[in-house]
Amino acid sequence: MAAGTVYPASEPTRWKYLDRIRTRPGPYTDESTFDGSVVAETMEKMSILVIGAGGLGCEILKNLALSGFKNIHVIDMDTIDISNLNRQFLFRQSDVGKSKAEVAAKFVMNRVKGVTITPHNCKIQDKDEDFYMQFQIVVCGLDSIEARRWINATLVNMVDEEMEDSLKPLIDGGTEGFKGQARVIYPTMTSCIECQLDMHAPRAAVPLCTLASIPRQPEHCIEWAHVIAWDQEKPFPQLDKDDPEHITWLYQKALLRAQEFNISGVTYSLTQGVVKNIIPAIAATNSVIAAACCNEAFKIASGCAPSLGWPENNYMMYSGNDSIYTYTFKHERKEDCPVCGNLARELIVDPEWTLGELVESFATRPEAQLKKPSIRAEKKTLYMQSPASLEEQTRPNLEKKLVGELGLGEGDEIGVTDPAFATVSFKFRLKFQKA
Amino acid sequence: MLKIWSMKKEQQKAENAEGTAAGGKKKKVTAAQLRVQKDLSELSLGTTMKTEFPDPDDILSFILYIEPDEGMYRGGRFSFTFNITPNFPHEPPKVQCREKIYHPNIDLEGKVCLNILREDWKPVLNLNAVIVGLQFLFLEPNASDPLNKDAAEDLRSNREGFKRNVRTAMSGGSVKGQTFERVTK
Numbered sequence: 001m002a003a004g005t006v007y008p009a010s011e012p013t014r015w016k017y018l019d020r021i022r023t024r025p026g027p028y029t030d031e032s033t034f035d036g037s038v039v040a041e042t043m044e045k046m047s048i049l050v051i052g053a054g055g056l057g058c059e060i061l062k063n064l065a066l067s068g069f070k071n072i073h074v075i076d077m078d079t080i081d082i083s084n085l086n087r088q089f090l091f092r093q094s095d096v097g098k099s100k101a102e103v104a105a106k107f108v109m110n111r112v113k114g115v116t117i118t119p120h121n122c123k124i125q126d127k128d129e130d131f132y133m134q135f136q137i138v139v140c141g142l143d144s145i146e147a148r149r150w151i152n153a154t155l156v157n158m159v160d161e162e163m164e165d166s167l168k169p170l171i172d173g174g175t176e177g178f179k180g181q182a183r184v185i186y187p188t189m190t191s192c193i194e195c196q197l198d199m200h201a202p203r204a205a206v207p208l209c210t211l212a213s214i215p216r217q218p219e220h221c222i223e224w225a226h227v228i229a230w231d232q233e234k235p236f237p238q239l240d241k242d243d244p245e246h247i248t249w250l251y252q253k254a255l256l257r258a259q260e261f262n263i264s265g266v267t268y269s270l271t272q273g274v275v276k277n278i279i280p281a282i283a284a285t286n287s288v289i290a291a292a293c294c295n296e297a298f299k300i301a302s303g304c305a306p307s308l309g310w311p312e313n314n315y316m317m318y319s320g321n322d323s324i325y326t327y328t329f330k331h332e333r334k335e336d337c338p339v340c341g342n343l344a345r346e347l348i349v350d351p352e353w354t355l356g357e358l359v360e361s362f363a364t365r366p367e368a369q370l371k372k373p374s375i376r377a378e379k380k381t382l383y384m385q386s387p388a389s390l391e392e393q394t395r396p397n398l399e400k401k402l403v404g405e406l407g408l409g410e411g412d413e414i415g416v417t418d419p420a421f422a423t424v425s426f427k428f429r430l431k432f433q434k435a
Numbered sequence: 436m437l438k439i440w441s442m443k444k445e446q447q448k449a450e451n452a453e454g455t456a457a458g459g460k461k462k463k464v465t466a467a468q469l470r471v472q473k474d475l476s477e478l479s480l481g482t483t484m485k486t487e488f489p490d491p492d493d494i495l496s497f498i499l500y501i502e503p504d505e506g507m508y509r510g511g512r513f514s515f516t517f518n519i520t521p522n523f524p525h526e527p528p529k530v531q532c533r534e535k536i537y538h539p540n541i542d543l544e545g546k547v548c549l550n551i552l553r554e555d556w557k558p559v560l561n562l563n564a565v566i567v568g569l570q571f572l573f574l575e576p577n578a579s580d581p582l583n584k585d586a587a588e589d590l591r592s593n594r595e596g597f598k599r600n601v602r603t604a605m606s607g608g609s610v611k612g613q614t615f616e617r618v619t620k
């Protein structure tokens with residue numbers, strides 16, 4: 001393959017070393033599945049999605065383009081801010097205010113010939129499963145846990161036992177200051193982001209009482225202004241963290257309080273940082289984590305070496321706080337994970353049934369055997385055995401028909417819980433069938 | 436490309452998994468909703484507590500009533516709003532007292548100083564833990580963790596006087612220049 005490859009005259013050797021890895025098995029290659037004659041072509045045909053075009057995303061896009069991926073999509077809803085320019089190196093001052101996804105795509109396409117990057121300037125939630133279905137691999141460089149949980153749940157839910165292409169490896173990178181992690185998730189097969197939620201301990205909040213009575217640090221004074229003084233004085237109807245006037249109000253409050261307690265260090269920018277929960281971003285951490293993520297993407301796409309994620313280690317944590325430290329381990333899947341541990345099972349239900357009949361049927365169904373089930377649908381509380389007030393409010397539903405009166409449809413999910421099974425909850429997908 | 440599908444099939448064979456199929460664009464139950472549902476069905480409220488759901492279909496916001504049957508706050512009826520974000524249980528529920536009360540750990544705006552609502556929250560904790568914590572605040576108000584400093588100082592320096600002030604506040608009187616809401620029946 002390498003011998004026959006024609007390189008553009010301007011960059012004759014750009015792919016030379018990459019092709020040595022792609023065409024020949026190495027010491028760690030599983031030769032029973034590796035075919036060096038097709039790897040480059042496979043990678044050129046596949047589509048890979050990058051979520052986030054910020055600090056990590058810029059690195060990831062550049063790395064993927066230089067790793068031989070030819071068809072890349074990027075999704076980011078943000079526009080470029082001047083403060084991004086120190087580390088989001090695909091952006092220039094003249095780009096401030098423009099879409100991150102669009103500028104990043106254009107920049108990389110300009111520098112790496114033959115690559116197509118399709119930008120999507122929107123939220124990940126704006127796209128549906130058909131959109132996500134077109135990719136073979138998803139790489140995330142996000143700073144929000146909500147967005148990670150959303151894409152994780154979406155990819156887990158998309159796995160269809162009948163359809164091989166429905167299972168998309170999810171490679172997730174994250175950084176916070178000098179720390180970071182790279183992990184690979186095979187949805188429904190390995191521990192997912194929801195299983196691993198406890199790995200992201202929310203940043204330790206300061207006890208409210210410390211803020212109220214004994215502040216010790218400038219941050220405590222700012223938090224006090226933000227959490228307590230604002231509510232007491234309500235200088236503006238609603239706090240807008242992007243409004244300089246609001247931040248100035250908080251800054252001045254915090255400054256007075258700091259003087260009262262002889263604390264120094266309250267500044268406008270610290271106020272902004274604390275209120276907006278900004279953790280200083282370190283460009284080098286982003287590079288290390290993005291490189292680890294793209295390395296995994298390359299290994300999965302090429303099969304040249306075993307990837308993170310299967311069958312053992314799936315999580316690599318990195319810390320640059322005190323020299324350099326990495327630790328790679330296997331995060332176990334949680335049996336009671338509400339996203340992957342408990343995928344919706346099919347439940348055959350008579351379309352004529354009332355909710356009461358469904359509730360009773362759970363006691364005798366071998367797959368459930370629930371004596372006191374509480375049942376909810378996506379947006380409707382059908383019947384809750386407790387607490388008492390909710391039981392009373394939902395009791396009238398027991399008389400109602402599932403189809404029609406309660407608005408349930410084929411394929412809808414219901415969540416079923418029972419105090420007898422404290423550690424599990426069940427999800428069922430309704431399938432209506434006449435008895 | 437790695438042979439992910441054959442890895443999955445092998446895993447399933449090994450686990451002898453029963454049909455765990457998912458798919459389709461149907462209405463899905465979210466992780467936070469399911470977790471709250473589970474927590475609610477395990478609540479043990481006893482006789483001193485009650486819940487109220489303004490919209491039973493929205494289980495992420497409700498009101499909890501506590502009527503302590505012992506301690507200094509006996510005979511009062513206190514209510515708390517619970518607001519749970521879609522990020523639950525990663526984030527603690529937001530809890531606020533609806534009445535203006537005289538308590539060292541609850542300020543005049545209703546903010547509650549309870550460690551598991553803030554710095555000590557963990558996803559393994561549940562709504563029951565929060566409710567037990569709130570109940571405990573009425574049995575054992577804590578002067579060393581003050582949110583209402585005047586009340587804390589009062590409790591520390593003169594426990595009997597503090598008790599009297601609690602009774603005054605609970606019946607709608609004024610303490611130290613602040614008028615409180617009547618919470619007794």
Ligand SMILES: [Zn+2]
Pocket residue numbers: 191192193194195196334337338339340341
């Ligand atoms: Zn999971």
